Amino acid sequence: MKILLLQGANMVALGKRQPELYGTTTAAELDALLLKEAKTLGVDLDIRYTNVEGEAIDWIYEADNSGVDGLLFNPAGFVYAGYALRDCLKAVSLPRIEVHMTNLESRGMQSVTATASDGMIMGLGIDSYVHGLRALTYLIKTRRA
Amino acid sequence: MKILLLQGANMVALGKRQPELYGTTTAAELDALLLKEAKTLGVDLDIRYTNVEGEAIDWIYEADNSGVDGLLFNPAGFVYAGYALRDCLKAVSLPRIEVHMTNLESRGMQSVTATASDGMIMGLGIDSYVHGLRALTYLIKTRRA
Amino acid sequence: MKILLLQGANMVALGKRQPELYGTTTAAELDALLLKEAKTLGVDLDIRYTNVEGEAIDWIYEADNSGVDGLLFNPAGFVYAGYALRDCLKAVSLPRIEVHMTNLESRGMQSVTATASDGMIMGLGIDSYVHGLRALTYLIKTRRA
Amino acid sequence: MKILLLQGANMVALGKRQPELYGTTTAAELDALLLKEAKTLGVDLDIRYTNVEGEAIDWIYEADNSGVDGLLFNPAGFVYAGYALRDCLKAVSLPRIEVHMTNLESRGMQSVTATASDGMIMGLGIDSYVHGLRALTYLIKTRRA
Amino acid sequence: MKILLLQGANMVALGKRQPELYGTTTAAELDALLLKEAKTLGVDLDIRYTNVEGEAIDWIYEADNSGVDGLLFNPAGFVYAGYALRDCLKAVSLPRIEVHMTNLESRGMQSVTATASDGMIMGLGIDSYVHGLRALTYLIKTRRA
Amino acid sequence: MKILLLQGANMVALGKRQPELYGTTTAAELDALLLKEAKTLGVDLDIRYTNVEGEAIDWIYEADNSGVDGLLFNPAGFVYAGYALRDCLKAVSLPRIEVHMTNLESRGMQSVTATASDGMIMGLGIDSYVHGLRALTYLIKTRRA
Amino acid sequence: MKILLLQGANMVALGKRQPELYGTTTAAELDALLLKEAKTLGVDLDIRYTNVEGEAIDWIYEADNSGVDGLLFNPAGFVYAGYALRDCLKAVSLPRIEVHMTNLESRGMQSVTATASDGMIMGLGIDSYVHGLRALTYLIKTRRA
Amino acid sequence: MKILLLQGANMVALGKRQPELYGTTTAAELDALLLKEAKTLGVDLDIRYTNVEGEAIDWIYEADNSGVDGLLFNPAGFVYAGYALRDCLKAVSLPRIEVHMTNLESRGMQSVTATASDGMIMGLGIDSYVHGLRALTYLIKTRRA
Amino acid sequence: MKILLLQGANMVALGKRQPELYGTTTAAELDALLLKEAKTLGVDLDIRYTNVEGEAIDWIYEADNSGVDGLLFNPAGFVYAGYALRDCLKAVSLPRIEVHMTNLESRGMQSVTATASDGMIMGLGIDSYVHGLRALTYLIKTRRA
Amino acid sequence: MKILLLQGANMVALGKRQPELYGTTTAAELDALLLKEAKTLGVDLDIRYTNVEGEAIDWIYEADNSGVDGLLFNPAGFVYAGYALRDCLKAVSLPRIEVHMTNLESRGMQSVTATASDGMIMGLGIDSYVHGLRALTYLIKTRRA
Amino acid sequence: MKILLLQGANMVALGKRQPELYGTTTAAELDALLLKEAKTLGVDLDIRYTNVEGEAIDWIYEADNSGVDGLLFNPAGFVYAGYALRDCLKAVSLPRIEVHMTNLESRGMQSVTATASDGMIMGLGIDSYVHGLRALTYLIKTRRA
Amino acid sequence: MKILLLQGANMVALGKRQPELYGTTTAAELDALLLKEAKTLGVDLDIRYTNVEGEAIDWIYEADNSGVDGLLFNPAGFVYAGYALRDCLKAVSLPRIEVHMTNLESRGMQSVTATASDGMIMGLGIDSYVHGLRALTYLIKTRRA
Numbered sequence A, B, C, D, E, F, G, H, I, J, K, L: 001m002k003i004l005l006l007q008g009a010n011m012v013a014l015g016k017r018q019p020e021l022y023g024t025t026t027a028a029e030l031d032a033l034l035l036k037e038a039k040t041l042g043v044d045l046d047i048r049y050t051n052v053e054g055e056a057i058d059w060i061y062e063a064d065n066s067g068v069d070g071l072l073f074n075p076a077g078f079v080y081a082g083y084a085l086r087d088c089l090k091a092v093s094l095p096r097i098e099v100h101m102t103n104l105e106s107r108g109m110q111s112v113t114a115t116a117s118d119g120m121i122m123g124l125g126i127d128s129y130v131h132g133l134r135a136l137t138y139l140i141k142t143r144r145a
Helices: A027-041 A053-065 A083-091 A127-144 B027-041 B053-065 B083-091 B127-144 C027-041 C053-065 C083-091 C127-144 D027-041 D053-064 D083-091 D127-144 E027-041 E053-065 E083-091 E127-144 F027-041 F053-065 F083-091 F127-144 G027-041 G053-065 G083-091 G127-144 H027-041 H053-065 H083-091 H127-144 I027-041 I053-065 I083-091 I127-144 J027-041 J053-064 J083-091 J127-144 K027-041 K053-065 K083-091 K127-144 L027-041 L053-065 L083-091 L127-144
Strands: A002-009 A044-049 A070-076 A096-100 A119-122 B002-009 B044-049 B070-076 B096-100 B119-122 C002-009 C044-049 C070-076 C096-100 C119-122 D002-009 D044-049 D070-076 D096-100 D119-122 E002-009 E044-049 E070-076 E096-100 E119-122 F002-009 F044-049 F070-076 F096-100 F119-122 G002-009 G044-049 G070-076 G096-100 G119-122 H002-009 H044-049 H070-076 H096-100 H119-122 I002-009 I044-049 I070-076 I096-100 I119-122 J002-009 J044-049 J070-076 J096-100 J119-122 K002-009 K044-049 K070-076 K096-100 K119-122 L002-009 L044-049 L070-076 L096-100 L119-122
Touching: A002 A027, A002 A053, A002 A127, A002 L083, A027 A044, A027 A127, A053 A083, A053 J053, A053 L053, A070 A127, A083 J002, A096 A127, A119 A127, A119 B127, A127 B119, A127 B127, B002 B027, B002 B053, B002 B127, B002 C083, B027 B044, B027 B127, B053 B070, B053 B083, B053 C053, B053 E053, B070 B127, B083 E002, B096 B127, B119 B127, C002 C027, C002 C053, C002 C127, C002 E083, C027 C044, C027 C127, C053 C070, C053 C083, C053 E053, C070 C127, C096 C127, C119 C127, C119 D127, C127 D119, C127 D127, D002 D027, D002 D053, D002 D127, D002 G083, D027 D044, D027 D127, D053 D070, D053 D083, D053 F053, D053 G053, D070 D127, D083 F002, D096 D127, D119 D127, E002 E027, E002 E053, E002 E127, E027 E044, E027 E127, E053 E070, E053 E083, E070 E127, E096 E127, E119 E127, E119 I127, E127 I119, E127 I127, F002 F027, F002 F053, F002 F127, F027 F044, F027 F127, F053 F070, F053 F083, F053 G053, F070 F127, F083 G002, F096 F127, F119 F127, F127 H119, F127 H127, G002 G027, G002 G053, G002 G127, G027 G044, G027 G127, G053 G070, G053 G083, G070 G127, G096 G127, G119 G127, G127 J127, H002 H027, H002 H053, H002 H127, H002 K083, H027 H044, H027 H127, H053 H083, H053 I053, H053 K053, H070 H127, H083 I002, H096 H127, H119 H127, I002 I027, I002 I053, I002 I127, I027 I044, I027 I127, I053 I083, I053 K053, I070 I127, I083 K002, I096 I127, I119 I127, J002 J027, J002 J053, J002 J127, J027 J044, J027 J127, J053 J070, J053 J083, J053 L053, J070 J127, J083 L002, J096 J127, J119 J127, K002 K027, K002 K053, K002 K127, K027 K044, K027 K127, K053 K070, K053 K083, K070 K127, K096 K127, K119 K127, K119 L127, K127 L119, K127 L127, L002 L027, L002 L053, L002 L127, L027 L044, L027 L127, L053 L070, L053 L083, L070 L127, L096 L127, L119 L127
Parallel strands: A002 A044, A002 A070, A070 A096, A096 A119, B002 B044, B002 B070, B070 B096, B096 B119, C002 C044, C002 C070, C070 C096, C096 C119, D002 D044, D002 D070, D070 D096, D096 D119, E002 E044, E002 E070, E070 E096, E096 E119, F002 F044, F002 F070, F070 F096, F096 F119, G002 G044, G002 G070, G070 G096, G096 G119, H002 H044, H002 H070, H070 H096, H096 H119, I002 I044, I002 I070, I070 I096, I096 I119, J002 J044, J002 J070, J070 J096, J096 J119, K002 K044, K002 K070, K070 K096, K096 K119, L002 L044, L002 L070, L070 L096, L096 L119
Antiparallel strands: A119 B119, C119 D119, E119 I119, F119 H119, G119 J119, K119 L119
């Protein structure tokens, strides 16, 4: 099972950026943690970071055309105006789960990509990714069945 | 570990109510499924349903005063105007996770209790409860550590 | 034919409450008048009053599960924030007509339950109930045919 | 007892226009049905259709000046911007009831003429007219007494 | 002179709930303080707490029908969506004063029951109750004179 | 000097319509008064009433093409949605003054035709017309000079 | 092939009205140009102007009932509040294209009839009509095939 | 007959300030013109300018207490936020007319004092004052009669 | 104990101004009543009226610099746009209570200075001042303790 | 004549993406069709796709600096937040026509780039491009003349 | 070169007022610092403080009439509702720069006088004044050249 | 001292783009002017232009990680929807000043990045950059001290 994890704008600065919101775990440490979890789940996990919305769109079409089974993504900085990203998600049939480290709603924010997500997990810090990966694996299996 | 699962207004009709949104699993079947999952996780799970917001508030204070370790809840019908419920959640220190069977944001809705939740999981049907129970157990352990 | 008439918050004070809006007929007098009309129509009419929204919801599910044929209701005080009541109405298949003694629209108000009503009759004082009962009887027969 | 039934913009196309909303009964069939009902009620019913808001206003003043006892009307296409029609209604003392075939509120619409109506009946298809005619007859008698 | 003090949703948690806003005086301590103040003023004070809006409405009608002279109330959690409570207040003739421990306006909030209150006292912590009790006693005497 | 006075929707009912707002002078009495004033000012005054916005537009183009020197008008019922009338006014070069018997602004209303008027006079009852006729005469002379 | 071209409020003044927006080609010149173009396309073109929205509605129903193949229309002055016209368009099955001489959107305007149009062409001056006629002819043929 | 003409904030700069809107007649020239017109009308006219809203309020109370018969005023710079001035106007019984040199409505502005004015005249440049003075004289006489 | 009572715009007209809202007690009578109450409380009360917001600001800084112990104030006409007054209040450390004779919230208004008040008392007519003076004395003593 | 056709975000997925809205013609098939049409019109057509808004901006400046005669563009995914693209269009003098396959207005959407377009053609599926290419060619010639 | 520095409402309290926002430098210390800087720049600097908006307006007209070369101003407390001040600024031709110690935009505020300013400098504490003085001197020289 | 100057979308067209707003100085000329000024200030200035928001974000992280001392930036086309850029700015500790050639506020616009800027300078044309560079140098030195 192949899964693409897409990290949106500013995620590259994880660990240094607003640690009172996002904690001190760095992007590299998160990657290691998730790759280990993926191994346990029998998942081939491809992790990518970008600050350019159009590049995220390119990668999603590429994944959709090359046999990837599911998409885990944190729109991050694209959460405010990523309408093109949202339309892209609507154009592909990949099972997808959107994750956020903080509880967006409790911060009075709304994700513009949410209308194109199957499910959302948020507010649990880096555990949002762990639970997201598990839930996505589960969802892919359910859809196949 | 003791966990209270609170089911808000109209959840009692699960399985019969708008099945195109909420599926055909009944409340009784969901309870059975979750009690089994709880057993696996070593959790003593107390499931309660109410259509009266004030009763939900009574139960949360009762839980907070009697050694319950965490709260899993679906505000359901209280999602629109449950401001008193939200203030109650802010008044207690219980770890809590809010779950929804549908992706609220993709339906253009917002949960008024979300600002008082630690985390949210939504859009995965009855699996939202399963992942919610696991994530809450995880969160309680993390907080204790 | 069995019909439930549900009177929402503050209807118990009918006749004493804001008589310039609602007249001086009391709740008891209205009940007598409607039971007489019901007899003429061959309807078994069950009239209930509550100030608790969740109790109204309980009663509707109970009616839906016990062979009641239709629901006549005045949301009254639930007209402003009765979203849970509205979702409950959407969850049941009972033919239902919403009545108001005053013309809500001409008072600049909107009923949040209206989106879950089959029909509405308003602005005719206590005659709104009389016409409502007749129209509901008619609607139940039409649906059966 | 003389009653004017005024049919607003697009009602002339009844039966052919959006049958999923308005059914397949034609304007001519509705007229026949109402004239028969009027006969039973001892009412002299004058039915008129117009697509021109100003013409509707002309007819209402004419009715008010020539001994008509009440007005039944479906603003139809004037429901959105018929402010002049609304002011006209406020200018006359005719008892009047507004009818709509669909439940406007459940479609997220509001009638601008509603603030000048004595009562409203909606959501019951062509039966909205039947109940409207009965309720108006009743209202005229009550006012006389 | 008989006065009913009604404490709305979440007031039962006073002293433990958000102490940075509401202080550490508990509900029991506040009751003792107010009963003592009532004694000094020659007032028979009945203090009640509820988390259920409909129960608050029941109690107000009961007070209005049984010779209570005035109502002191803190809508608390009903401040956001207590429209039915507001309509209830409009239905009774009891002199009433609304109190809040915090200055609602300075927190950017509005009380929906305020349109049905004679007077409001807010922002003085538990002293809001003390001054409210005195002002209500004063108001009842003035109205009698 | 030729002037067209255009009376919009519902002005025909002047004197009978909402006399607490518009007084008891009838349309006929107002015409007589204005024709007399016109004589004094040496003005050939053509007064027209219509409830049909499009007819008002026809008359304005006709006036513009046949040597009329100025337009006095009360949009009346067209005040809310008379956008087509407004565009018509923008299309012609006739000096024009808009009059209202009541002070629109103090009633919380705005005239949609106002953006196409040279001047406005309002709030002076039927004297709004008298001052309007004088001011328009003055304006025409000024433009000629 | 028979096509009705409907010109809405104020189009009769084309060429004289706000030439900085609409140019100096008159209505008569436009008609000549379009009739010539129609001849080339083998279209029997019926051009009508009206300032009365209800009359436009009458003509559309008439066209729909008498074998006209398509409708080209410029709502012009009905663009702001022509909701009845919009509902009329929804009621008929005629292929229709809406044209505007100016770019409505760049002027911050929205056409209320647009939700009932098959296509829109705007911003090209009188060429909007020429392209509209060609596109409509094309659309009719496509639908037939 | 004594009349106070109150010129609000920035009127002192008339003639130099935004001449494309307000022309080149200076404050002194306007005063001379109005004093001459007042003489003709038999009016004792007191003209005052102030940039301080509170001073305008002081003067109005002073006028109301010292036998002034009417108030002509241009709120000018107080048009946006002069709520205290508006409340002052509501507190006195002086006949009053508000004037503006430009057509406020056509500039998309609203005068906050308008809700406390008997009448308004605007859009006629300095003639707004001349017509205002005449209309006020007329109004005072009418009220006396 | 020295207290400054600040009366905002239009309070000078108390007793004559809108008596249906503010009663017939004059400013002088209110002053006498409050000075007597102050004597009883052992308070040196300085009462000032102004219609100029900036003057109110001057006085507050003066009081803050000269040993005044507390501020009682009715913003009155400054309630709508007194943002500078609000910032001034935030700049000083004086205990302060805001009073209103009417219940602002029940009139659909909000005080812009409220965000800078310690407490608010409103809706009790001139008794709002009496209770305000007592509560302020109480608050000053509490803060000292 | 050289024309640049710019295809915005997600157009690369044409034919596979939401076929119920955009049909099944692929991007490659559309290109072939348009290049053939361009040949007929004697146009040298350069077609480019991008998901990155900034890249679209780069290409437009490049076209403006290298002798391209006109711009045909479908902002597609940039339609929601492409403000930078809009400012870029305002910065160049290229004749430009914006096309959309669906009728944006009838879908309740607005294109942020529309205020910088000369003309718009929408709602005609892939024919929007064909008519757009013809209209642009026509516009370029007209501007040259 | 003569420059007027105008300090709006509450600036007189600088150094004592909300030091977490505005620092502890007092008004007197700021004046000394700026007069020294002015000397270096060869500027004759006149510094004035007022809490009364109308007085600020008086001073600006006085400056404009008496040879002052430029205006540096901090509207401070007038930032919210200083519309009359804004109109005054529009009435004079003085080069002017608006300064704020804090970054207004980052605090979610907007200055109503900004539409009448040539330039704005904000967010740099008392250095905003220093840079403002330099930029204004620069601007005056540039305009002269 | 090393400073990065970041020029946002469309700045590359400076001098040719909307010269009535931005003047005729080209990007190259501005660079020369600023490099000369930087030399005088002893600053090593790196100037970069991009139309791609994500590239701007990349550069800021790169600067933050490589010893750059401060950031001067004009978001330009990113001013409307550059939320990701704003979050990036919040993630780094670089002193930063935002500049605009025009006075954004006086054009009714707001910069979304402003909430992440230390200071803003706007409305002074290319001098905004010169003053911005000086102020940033000053700010860096102050912070170091």
